[in-house]
Amino acid sequence: MKKIGFIGCGNMAKAIIGGIVGKNVMAPGDIIASNRSRKALDYAEETWGISVTADNLEVAKEAEIVVLAVKPQFYGQVIGEIKGVVQESQLIVSIAPGKTLAWMEEQFGRPLKFIRCNPNTPAMVGEGITSVTPGDKVTETELARVTEILNSFGKASVVSEAMIEAVIAVSGSAPAYAFMFMEAMADGAVSLGMPRAQAYEFAAQAVLGAAKMVLETGLHPGALKDMVCSPGGTTIQAVRVLEERGLRSSVIEAMIACADKARSM
Incomplete structure (x- = not known):
């Protein structure tokens, strides 16, 4: 057998x-x-x-x-x-x-x-x-x-079992969100003059490294974000725009829609 x-x-x-x-x-x-x-x-x-x-x-x-x-x-x-x-x-x-x-x-x-x-x-x-x-x-x-x-x-x-829909939203479907985020970052780098292949490499490695920092340091993602955001620096300006454009709320709403669909399948 x-x-x-x-x-x-x-x-x-x-x-x-x-x-x-x-x-x-x-x-x-x-x-x-x-x-x-x-x-x-x-x-x-x-x-x-x-x-x-x-x-x-x-x-x-x-x-x-x-x-x-x-x-x-x-x-x-x-x-x-x-x-x-x-x-x-x-x-x-x-x-x-x-x-x-x-x-x-x-x-x-x-x-x-x-x-x-x-x-x-x-x-x-x-x-x-x-x-x-x-x-x-x-x-x-x-x-x-x-x-x-x-x-x-x-x-x-x-x-x-009550958490299955949350699992689907936060991990099952999440690679698609990450791919979209990396693609958008690469597009931004290309608009700034970086070759396309190199832009994907930098974007993907940055996301991989950030994920490893969360898993290996045990620090809160917000604390790790704060470590990158120097006062008056470049990163906080990018974060300001992402907040202004509703990055967090867009992700949360997308996950809720994903979970709702999972329940109906």
């Missing part, structure tokens, strides 16, 4: 598999994945040496942990296909927004060991942040096992 199986082998599944194999959390022979695209399966097999199949039922039958890694709109179809072969001893891991633990139980037609996870795309470069929400039947040992897997491509943190 395989230790973990993925139904769906898109970008997020690939990021998780890459983390598992790269950090030696599991051997490639302990992993199986299914997908409709033969190209995706060939890539996974050639890259990591895992087992692959076009049959979702094979994954559901063979894996101790079954990760549903298809798009949310296909969850109902996939669950309908596999629910008859899933055993009570297996862990069912969902990575789809909007699919509650109660919804999962209703779709499978019985209480099983469900875990909701919300990874984000930086998992593709080993810097993801993933929320972990276990159902009532999941043991502490099982939760620790799944958390170890999720830590292989970044960081994982247990959150209550």
Whole structure:
């Protein structure tokens, strides 16, 4: 029996598999994945040496942990296909927004060991942040096992189901906000004469460095911002304009809209 199986082998599944194999959390022979695209399966097999199949039922039958890694709109179809072969001893891991633990139980037609996870795309470069929400039947040992897997491509943190929408807004969708911010900074640098490629490099490294300062110093982001803002200096003038144009309120309102959409999915 395989230790973990993925139904769906898109970008997020690939990021998780890459983390598992790269950090030696599991051997490639302990992993199986299914997908409709033969190209995706060939890539996974050639890259990591895992087992692959076009049959979702094979994954559901063979894996101790079954990760549903298809798009949310296909969850109902996939669950309908596999629910008859899933055993009570297996862990069912969902990575789809909007699919509650109660919804999962209703779709499978019985209480099983469900875990909701919300990874984000930086998992593709080993810097993801993933929320972990276990159902009532999941043991502490099982939760620790799944958390170890999720830590292989970044960081994982247990959150209550009531916080899922906040997680989606602050991490799941947040890379898009960061990309837009970096793109805007690069555009500003280009307008000041910097070559485009170099502008992206400076913007991206500045954001990466700032993020590491928050995580590694433990200081409040406001305190770190104040450290850059010398009296009468250049930075405080930029901050003044950002405040004037509503940067903070725009981000907050965007996150609220994101959470509202997540609840309705």
